[in-house]
Amino acid sequence: APQMTHTAPLDLRSRAADAVRACGADIPSGDDVPALSPVDGTVLHTLRASSPEDVAAAIECAQQAFSQWRVVPAPVRGALVRRLGELLTEHKDDLAALVTIEAGKIPSEALGEVQEMIDVCEFAVGLSRQLYGRTMPSERPGHRLMETWHPLGVVGVISAFNFPVAVWAWNAAIAFVCGDTVVWKPSELTPLTALACDALVRRAAAESGAPDGLHAVLIGSGSVGGQLVDDPRVALVSATGSVRMGREVGPRVAARFGRCLLELGGNNAAVVTPSADLDLAVRGIVFAAAGTAGQRCTTLRRLIVHSSIVDTLVERVADAYRQLRVGDPFEDGVLVGPLIRERSWQAMSAALDRARTAGGTVVCGGDRMDRDGVYATPALVRMPSQSEVVREETFAPILYVLSYDTLDEAIALHNNVPQGLASAIFTLDQREAERFLAADGSDCGIANVNIGTSGAEIGGAFGGEKETGGGRESGSDSWKAYMRRATNTVNYSTELPLAQGVRFGR
Numbered sequence: 001a002p003q004m005t006h007t008a009p010l011d012l013r014s015r016a017a018d019a020v021r022a023c024g025a026d027i028p029s030g031d032d033v034p035a036l037s038p039v040d041g042t043v044l045h046t047l048r049a050s051s052p053e054d055v056a057a058a059i060e061c062a063q064q065a066f067s068q069w070r071v072v073p074a075p076v077r078g079a080l081v082r083r084l085g086e087l088l089t090e091h092k093d094d095l096a097a098l099v100t101i102e103a104g105k106i107p108s109e110a111l112g113e114v115q116e117m118i119d120v121c122e123f124a125v126g127l128s129r130q131l132y133g134r135t136m137p138s139e140r141p142g143h144r145l146m147e148t149w150h151p152l153g154v155v156g157v158i159s160a161f162n163f164p165v166a167v168w169a170w171n172a173a174i175a176f177v178c179g180d181t182v183v184w185k186p187s188e189l190t191p192l193t194a195l196a197c198d199a200l201v202r203r204a205a206a207e208s209g210a211p212d213g214l215h216a217v218l219i220g221s222g223s224v225g226g227q228l229v230d231d232p233r234v235a236l237v238s239a240t241g242s243v244r245m246g247r248e249v250g251p252r253v254a255a256r257f258g259r260c261l262l263e264l265g266g267n268n269a270a271v272v273t274p275s276a277d278l279d280l281a282v283r284g285i286v287f288a289a290a291g292t293a294g295q296r297c298t299t300l301r302r303l304i305v306h307s308s309i310v311d312t313l314v315e316r317v318a319d320a321y322r323q324l325r326v327g328d329p330f331e332d333g334v335l336v337g338p339l340i341r342e343r344s345w346q347a348m349s350a351a352l353d354r355a356r357t358a359g360g361t362v363v364c365g366g367d368r369m370d371r372d373g374v375y376a377t378p379a380l381v382r383m384p385s386q387s388e389v390v391r392e393e394t395f396a397p398i399l400y401v402l403s404y405d406t407l408d409e410a411i412a413l414h415n416n417v418p419q420g421l422a423s424a425i426f427t428l429d430q431r432e433a434e435r436f437l438a439a440d441g442s443d444c445g446i447a448n449v450n451i452g453t454s455g456a457e458i459g460g461a462f463g464g465e466k467e468t469g470g471g472r473e474s475g476s477d478s479w480k481a482y483m484r485r486a487t488n489t490v491n492y493s494t495e496l497p498l499a500q501g502v503r504f505g506r
């Protein structure tokens with residue numbers, strides 16, 4: 001049983017309960033899963049975990065709803081997502097409050113996360129009329145060759161605490177217009193936010209005439225997710241989280257020939273060249289590295305700076321870091337909220353120790369604050385080389401600084417990590433910018449010029465290479481992962497010519 005170490009201040013607890021209720025959700029009380037707020041570390045509510053029977057029933061329901069939903073015309077399916085987008089807009093403040101309470105984000109970032117959900121709903125509504133297949137010229141007379149995209153099935157979404165709702169919405173909104181149904185296993189650290197979203201989907205479904213059971217949320221830890229991963233009725237498992245989780249999920253889904261979409265860790269870097277606009281670079285760097293307390297998969301973790309400007313830049317970033325207010329995210333002017341849990345601080349301080357042992361110097365930050373909740377000042381660390389600790393993703397605000405002399409050297413350092421999510425170059429030199437974006441430049445799924453690594457818009461495809469898992473979610477043609485492609489050859493002639501000129505018999 002969870003330990004109730006403090007009494008939650010009524011304020012946070014009742015604010016969370018009010019927001020969940022305003023979204024129309026009931027909280028399944030129990031004694032398995034404590035919903036904690038990282039704002040002050042206290043228990044908001046204790047929930048009942050989904051049992052193996054609950055999981056099986058949710059998948060069964062979603063499977064049955066799929067058989068109805070897949071034959072609803074896609075533009076009609078769009079009406080569900082349009083209504084969902086309206087409800088998310090109506091409940092923007094409730095949902096953002098829950099994101100702050102459960103994930104610790106500052107209100108502006110929490111509202112931004114809800115906006116990201118609304119944006120992807122709009123995108124998906126448009127997409128519902130644009131699920132294009134191609135036609136190709138057939139080599140045979142009187143024949144037509146084309147492809148059709150069909151709904152895939154039940155999509156299992158496994159999401160992380162740091163984007164408790166936006167990443168779910170990327171998947172759910174697209175899956176719904178693609179004719180799929182969704183079973184969602186949110187992080188056990190953010191269950192209330194998930195229950196609120198689930199209630200809004202159910203309402204949108206009821207109001208737009210979509211079948212019951214097209215969405216379900218499961219509460220619990222890895223074993224609940226594991227059941228989704230192994231169930232052959234789950235056609236696609238879309239999982240966001242650590243590389244360790246992906247290493248487990250990928251092979252298990254592959255073993256049953258299911259589909260997998262993985263969005264795992266990042267170890268994102270920015271290269272800063274001598275021509276960079278340093279005012280702009282400093283702003284971009286500080287938001288990307290310290291924003292969300294360093295807990296985005298797109299967080300800037302490495303700075304690779306030309307040796308001629310490294311001292312100046314480090315000084316300027318350090319100045320900005322010293323002015324950052326760290327504290328209760330609900331307080332005005334605070335830009336850096338809490339880490340999600342004690343274990344995050346343990347990882348942060350262990351990484352800082354290893355960096356020092358490897359010859360690194362902590363320029364500023366890296367201190368734990370003496371207050372309830374886990375609050376740490378973002379750390380800026382100069383490293384003599386890209387040692388082992390720099391090549392790992394520590395999910396906390398640590399920015400390592402390395403220096404380089406030639407762009408080739410910078411790109412080699414940049415790519416010499418196991419992860420491949422987001423990247424950036426700060427430069428005013430077009431040759432350098434284009435080189436960074438070229439085939440022999442950044443090896444990441446996201447490569448930016450003169451903006452930081454985090455805070456992507458939903459219109460692009462989101463995801464990365466190497467240990468990041470290779471999946472792409474959200475915009476562009478990411479929808480294709482949520483559908484199955486059928487190639488159709490239609491013969492409208494009276495002959496039966498065979499392809500490749502093959503003759504069979506007469």
Ligand code: UN1
Pocket residue numbers: 116162163167240295296297298453454455456457
């Ligand atoms: C994540 O951290 O898992 O680009 C997603 C960004 C956000 C999404 C991050 N739009 O930082």
